[in-house]
Amino acid sequence: MRETAGVTLRAILRYVRARGGDGAVRLVLQLAGETEPAEAYDDPRRWWSYQTKINVFDAAAKVLGDDGIGLHVGQSILSYSVNHPLRLGLLLLGGPSQLLRVISATGAKFNNAADMTTLSSARDQATVEYRLRPGYRPSQYDCDYTRGLLTQLPALFGRPAATVEHEQCQVRGAEACIYTVRWRQRRWFRRNRAAARVDDASGDMLAGRIELLQRTVAELVAAEQPERALAIVADRAGYAVNAEAFLLVASPAPDAPRQVHGYGLSPAEIEVLSAAPPTSFAGTLVVDIASPNRYYGYLVAFCRDFFDAERRMLDAFANLAAVTLDALSALESAAERRRIAESLLDLARRLTTARTADEVAGVTAEAVRSVMAADSATVLLHTDGHLRVAANAGGGDERQRKARRLAISRADTDLFERFQAGTGEARVYDRDSADPYIAGLLESFGHQTMVVVDIALPEHPYGILVAAYDTPRDAAQARKIAGRMVGVADQAATVLRTCELLETNWRLAHVDALTGLSNRRAFLAALESALQTGEGAVLFIDLDGFKAINDSLGHAAGDELLAAVAGRLGGCVRAGDVVARLGGDEFVVLTHGALGASGVPELAERIESAFTAPISVLDGTHVRARASVGGTRFTAGEESRVVLHRADIAMYEAKRGALAVVT
Structure with a gap:
């Protein structure tokens, strides 16, 4: 159940381990009734139920003899749970007041069983409401944990911990918990690099870099060209890590020329370093400019030594560059992407409510017509040895009548054999097709081109998905965009399989297997x-x-x-x-x-x-x-x-x- 983020369970058990060792962790999990291995609770990406959190808190309190464990874990959250990328993202907000303004969205990253709202906020204090959603039972551990978290908001920005008063509490019968958070104001300042080598968690050292990153974000938002964005990153990143020499090498797009920006290097050195990315070693930092979508290039910084915070900062700039390039690339086809995204989101939403094969077919046909910008889209499902039309979108009355009579058999076309093979590949046909049956279909329905994708899972062929066009389409271009159809067909196949399983499970639970009557x-x-x-x-x-x-x-x-x-x-x-x-x-x-x-x-x-x-x-x-x-x-x-x-x-x-x- 997606109610409690894994960072909370990880924080509790790491707190227990620090005070009682691995044996204490095992005992806590045993008392809480948890059966998974301890490492499963150390995954911050995983979500747990609200009750699991409370059970683990209660067990930890008994094992450690610490009734205030909720507060103590909350106060130690920065040490045990919040990873550096998330901390950096929160730091970009600027300070406790700014963070409290978006506390609702921030709280949702950790807890889906309650809502957190800032009722009022000033420069040095705020009033926060924490309200459990209906169906959840208040717990003192949860209230204390929230109070501990709130004390750490200023600490996240390098300031002393806040004081938190808990005036109203749901455990004591209030409708919601009300917290008053107060913190001391502090002026940020920059440290000289040569002054001292301090812990990389020091807010003073990181603050100046964050301010620079904030300014860079603002400039990148205004950048309209990928080349301009890369120049901004090159200008800012080297300064952010105090590099003696710096180089950025990246291609904004696969077919675009490489952009090379650097300083502190001779032309010969730049030529060598831009030929291939060097390997990180003492005095050299190398990070890739890459996103989940593609690899763009790399950043190289040279210095005698780097702080750990500076290594993370260079990663942040590389990630920022990659995200910016992704965004700028997406703007080139924003209108089309928006339309496709809206169609796919609507498909996903509507498929979640589909309960029959016909409902799945209808939703899928509408989505394919939109995603493929087709004149019509058709879903044919395998029934009684034939491929029959289950749904058609955009066909018009005459085409609808023809579609309802259509039944494709094995003897008609090799389309049937290919469907049962379930290759998953998109196929493009036009009126010059070597298959006379398909050519005749196109002519009969008044189409010039059609793209066909199988709706199938391994060992579970269901049918075919067809996007048809009334005007000729370039086959290569049609295949290129057909990848969109493959994703839609995969979703449809998955939901059709789910419908089958639901029907089977329902029958097993409600139907007598021998007589077919209700059980x-x-x-x-x-x-x-x-x-x-x-x-x-x-x-x-x-x-x-x-x-x-x-x-x-x-x-x-x-x-x-x-x-x-x-x-x-x-x-x-x-x-x-x-x-x-x-x-x-x-x-x-x-x-x-x-x-x-x-x-x-x-x-x-x-x-x-x-x-x-x-x-x-x-x-x-x-x-x-x-x-x-x-x-x-x-x-x-x-x-x-x-x-x-x-x-x-x-x-x-x-x-x-x-x-x-x-x-």
């Missing part, structure tokens, strides 16, 4: 619902002498008899009534409403009459079944166990005779 669980749920809404009736049906059938003819005959009984019972009831097999040879019928309640005798008579004719099992052996039927009416508000007990008694009172076997 005991599904019937009890339906009865509980009926008892909440109105009156009705329950009829209990038992096959007389069923055991004799199993003993004389075998279980296979017994199974066939039960399946046949299910069919006959289904023919006796109204639409909306529930027929279920409770187990063995016991069946039950649930009818709704006043008509169902008043019609118990008639329904019981219909059920008994349904077994007048013999039932054929195995190789033609006939058995004449007799059903004992007992029923009872119910009204809203009764207990289900009471209703079932009355129906059971009525059935036993009705029991007469036995099952006869006729050959």
Whole structure:
């Protein structure tokens, strides 16, 4: 559950380890009921439930004998949990006041079980509200942990810890926790490099670099050309790390010439260093300018020595350069990217609510038409040995009518064979296609070009996705943009598989595998619902002498008899009534409403009459079944166990005779 960020669990257990060792950590996890290995709780990317956090806090308090552990962990968070990239990002906000203005967004990075809001803020104090969301039980550990975190806001910026007053508390019955945070104002200053080698966590040393990075961010935001952005980074980065010599080598785009910026180096040295990135060694820092999307180049700084903070600062500038280049590159096709992003986001959102194959097909067709800027988009799913149209978007009335009649078989085209192979590759066809069936389809529907992508997972082919165009398209360009379709098809295949699994799981949980009727669980749920809404009736049906059938003819005959009984019972009831097999040879019928309640005798008579004719099992052996039927009416508000007990008694009172076997 995504309620508590992994940084919190990591902070708790690192605090425990620092005071009690690995043995204390193992004991805490054991007392908290946690079964995963200790290293699993050291992953800051992982999320946990709110209750897990509270359980671990409680166990840690017992193991360490420290009832104030929530406060102590919060006060030590900078040492145990907040990694340097996040600290740098928070530092860029400028100070405690600025951070408190966005405390809601910041708090969401750590806790999805509560909302944190700054009610008021001044230069040296603020009032913060911490409110658990409905469904979560307040805990003193959580309140203390939040108070400890708030004390560290000024410390993040190199200032003394804040004092925090906790006037109102949810544990004591308040609607929300209210904290008053006060801190001392402090003027930032720059240290001379030669003054001393101080700990890289020193806010004084880092502050000047952060100020420079802030100014660089402002300038990069205003930069309109990648070349200008790289020049800004080259000018600022070397200064930020106090390099004696510096070099930036990067290509803004794959087909763009390299940009080379540097100082403190001779032309010959620049030529050598720009030919290939050097290796980091003493006095040399080398970092890549790279984003998740692509590699742009590298930064090289030379000096006799570097502080650890300066190494991180150079990484920050390299990352900043990469992000800026990504952004500027994206601006070249902003309108198209925005449209595609909106379509894909809408697809993802709508697919989460799709529950049937037809719903998935409809959503997917609409998304593909938008993403591919196609004249029409079609989803064909594999049904009964054919590819049939499940959804069409943008086809028009005439094309819709043709699409509904379309059924592609294995004999029609090799498209069917390729679909079942599930290569995952996009295929482009036009009216000159060597496949006469596809060429005929294009002509019949008035299209010039179509792009086809398989909707398939390994061992699970579902169908094909088609984007069609009324005007000719360059095949190479069509294949280039077809990658967008592949992603949509993959999402559709995943959701179709989920629908299958949900259907399978639902059937396993609610349907009797032998008869196809509702099972005991599904019937009890339906009865509980009926008892909440109105009156009705329950009829209990038992096959007389069923055991004799199993003993004389075998279980296979017994199974066939039960399946046949299910069919006959289904023919006796109204639409909306529930027929279920409770187990063995016991069946039950649930009818709704006043008509169902008043019609118990008639329904019981219909059920008994349904077994007048013999039932054929195995190789033609006939058995004449007799059903004992007992029923009872119910009204809203009764207990289900009471209703079932009355129906059971009525059935036993009705029991007469036995099952006869006729050959």
